[in-house]
Amino acid sequence: MRRSILLAAALTTTLALGACSSGGSGDETTDEPSGESSSTASGGSLTIWVDETRQDAVTDAAQSFEDETGTAVDVVLKNFDEIRADFLAQVPTGEGPDITVGAHDWLGELTTNGVVAPLELGDTAAGFEDVSLAAFTQDGQVYGLPYAIENIALIRNTALADEAPATWDDAIAAGEAAGTKFPILVQSDGDKGDPYTHYPFQTSFGAPVFEQNEDGSYTSELAMGGPEGQAYAEWLGEQGAAGNLSQDTTYDIAVEAFKNGESPFIVGGPWMIESFEGLDLSIDPVPAAGDQPAQPFVGVQGFYLSAESDDAIVANDFLVNYMSTEDAQVALYEAGGRPPALTAAADTAAADDPIVAGFREVGADAVPMPSIPEMASVWSFWGVTEAAIVNGADPVSSWDKMIEDIQSAMDA
């Protein structure tokens, strides 16, 4: 008796093992149905990776594409944070998707690893906002179909401040006049800092992160050193000492405080808006701290085409002729709430939502976040140094050391 129990247990374990080894090849089995249908329907087949905010909109577009062309489209739900690494790892094995959603700042890494194919948008290119195409362009070639543009701006609680501040000092004065706990909220993240949110202030001192070519693309030459960068660093130190900036104001704390009316201003993006229900908001340009305009980063979301796609023609057809239509872009906007990249769709979206219109207006003056691979070396030093300066480190020497460290990491 005892033996048969053991035997049964052992067999069940073996069974579980078998189940596990089939689990190991799970990624392949998801592709299987589409692979079969390609031979039967011969309309080709597509596998598309999406995250949950885009799932419904893409599925709808895929459905109409399916009805029209007979192509089987398999929309696979992925966690957005995992898409980049999985795409890099799986495309070379031939098991990756044909199309994936992604952010434009992945571009440098994706092209260096040869996992994305260029797109030829042809005449449809004219319909897109310039900044969205520029973000997906490298060496004159477009690598992604943009569908949404997002950038930060100054969100103002109109009950606490009735006009948009032109400069940082105006904003502080207005914030103090409002008598709230914080004059202005600029989020940070402990000692990791948040250079993305602080970037408009940096550009207002004339210290962009990299030199730009004439066509707006970035070179790998650092531009944030020198007297401009040092001036910005000193400003960070002063504001930190005055208590206007703090590394302890994390995203959650900042959003909570603004929601509770503890500050008239917060620097943030469209993703915050749904937390502020019930407040009367106005979207204004970020006030300049230096003597130049404050330009935030623009992030562009889009679709990439795999370099190893077996169904490249169908994939191109889907992206260029279906996802670039106004209907598809508006559907994506309604699903994700991010302003569309297609000008016509953006006009539609802006017409019925002043918040979208506000962000779009600010975004018109913004610059794309660099997508060159060198940017990875910048992120790791940038925020930490900013946070340290805000926290009381010597501005100029810290900033100069950061520039040296970034340069040596880029050269290594």
Next chain:
Amino acid sequence: MSSPQVTSAATTAGSSGDDVPPRRRGRTSRPDASHARSYGPGFIAKLVLMAVVDALGVYVVWSAWTQDSYGILAVSLALLVAANWVYFTRRALALKYILPGLGFLLVFQIFVVAYTGYVAFTNYGTGHNGTKDQAVEALLVQNERRVEGSPSLPLTVVEDGGTLGFAVVGEDGAVTAGTAEQPLSAQDDATVQDGRATEVPGYAVVDREQILERQDEVTDLRVPVSDDPEDGSIRTTDARTGYVYTSVLEYDAASDTITDTSTGVTYTPNDDGQFEAADGSTLAVGWRVPVGFDNFVTAFSDGRYAQPFLKILVWTFVFAIGSVVTTFLLGLFLAIVFNDTRLRGRRVYRTLMILPYAVPGFLAALLWSGLLNTRFGYVNQVLLGGAEIPWLTDPFLAKLSVLAVNLWLGFPYMFLICTGALQSLPSDVMEAARIDGAGRWRTWRSITLPLLLVATAPLLISSFAFNFNNFTLIYMLTGGGPRFADASVPLGHTDILISMVYSISGVDGSATKDFGLASALSIVIFVIVGGISALAFRSTRKFEEIN
């Protein structure tokens, strides 16, 4: 953690092996009584279970076959054959017990370690992501340029006796057609409908279905505009519209070189898996090649890492040993206190004690990082009345906080195992000690503690190995910060070796990815932890001699 399990598996196998021979000898006189030969309910149950296993196994093998995953195919086939042999033969009794365990070990431990070892000797990482063929293809495609100002041409895919070609309608409405060998030529008799060529004499129009079956051929097709290659060639990505492209790079398969047609520079493949020109400049996309011990050399020779590496190594040991010692002492103390039968409500206290153990570690660490926030954290705001103590941002306090949080997380485990060990201590030995006139302290020091250590020492060693690689806590609580102010690499005061590997490898996005270097460092850590554990296990044998 795995070592104690392996030991127990081995003992199970050993003991079962011990009591088998007598039975088997008894059976030799009655061969039909063998479990494998009798057709009783046990055999039928086995048959059914094996049928299920085989069905699953065959499914896995078949799936692997259809996906061309021959590695998975070979391994699952071997496991399947082994399972069938083991459970239907009479001679492999020990294996009947350990085969499932061995299978798991193979898939989840040995394969992972071996693959890490393999990656450590390659340059897998950003810029060396795939095979050479893929790199060449990517370079060629990335360096094709649409001729500036060229129109988009409505395109029809045509066929000339099996050879694919394109027919395009120019801006003036004239139709031209050609194949890869035949440059575009005017087709005056072609029919144009809705701006697209629908019939071209001499060519057969390929329908959509066939195009989709021959997608690779269509996307790879380049139809020259004229005899002069400078004019470029027509290509299409969607089989609907064609564009004129010129390519900057050309690959010559015979000499295995890439030539830049605009500068005339020739690039040849080098040992690092990149195309390199005579002046040392390289093309961006490379491929994965074995690089020998280069990664290990880099790990120890990069001057920027030397000083932080030493600090991190020391802190890793302090953290791992400190965590084990503090959690064990607190757990032991509480176990002794709550082991006293005079204490009322022991069960309630014990349950409360175990609560931190029930909270997932990553969640608790995240929670504590909020509680310890300098300006808004509960600890400073409420408990300390608004003090602004930089718990997680001061180098010394951050280390202290990490140890304290790990103490909070870890003591229930030690409390549990100490309680268990204390309750299983034989009372006769205690009684003997009392009769011999040993005092309380003497009994505890000479009897209780050594006996306790026999039971808990292996767990302490595995706890050390666990904390040595306790990535979750560091990542969630401090992220390795505060940063070293004097180092030029993104590492911090609370980084331990494994979080250092995470940051150097660039998986966190703070540097370019280098899986080769990360794997090499992981192997170094594996050697350190494995070596220390082996030494420690050897020295715990002297506890066992007490028995």
